[in-house]
Amino acid sequence: MRPAWIRLSQNTQILYLLFCLCHYTQAITILVPRSTITAPVQGSALFSVDITCTGTPAIRWMFSSVSRQQSIAAWMLGGSANITQMYEGRAQTHPNGSLTITDLRLQDSGYYTITVTEPSGNSKDMCMVLSVTEVLYEDIQYFIVFIIVLGTLAALLMLCMWLLNKLHNFIKAWRQQRCLPEHNETELQPL
Known part of the structure; x- marks a missing residue:
């Protein structure tokens, strides 16, 4: 009696071998x-x-x-x-x-x-x-400090502009007052 492997045809043996290889x-x-x-x-x-x-x-x-x-x-x-x-x-x-x-x-x-x-x-x-x-939190800290410094500078510049405007108005009013005669005598003419 021949073993089962030998009894299979050659094509079946090849298919079985391919199946085993794929598996x-x-x-x-x-x-x-x-x-x-x-x-x-x-x-x-x-x-x-x-x-x-x-x-x-x-x-x-x-x-x-x-x-x-x-x-x-x-x-x-x-x-x-x-x-x-x-x-x-x-x-x-x-x-x-x-x-x-x-x-x-x-x-x-x-x-x-x-x-x-x-x-x-x-x-x-x-x-x-x-x-x-x-x-890197250092970068964020530098950025925050930079923003605070810029904000402070902007606030100082706005304060200076406001003070200069007040000074300008004061000087302008003082000059006008100085140019006006103290006794303005106007005579009324009869009609």
């Missing part, structure tokens, strides 16, 4: 609209992804920087997420595999890697870069 190759696609994200301190960053794969994948987000590497969250797509203690209250997962981090700090700058693993064991990684910028 075991990576059928995972991760689309990332923006691979570089810039956000301010105390702001939020959305790591948006669009995942397509066969079956229900496992999602894992990791953070890497020069000084440390940290797991952020792991979950099965559609299930509840296991968020690490360091990111608890700041990380929010989305049903499509995306991740939002709120209350950003300068230390959050670095590489964020998503790993998608299919039930068959195939996995794929995608990396995004987050740059957290510090809002």
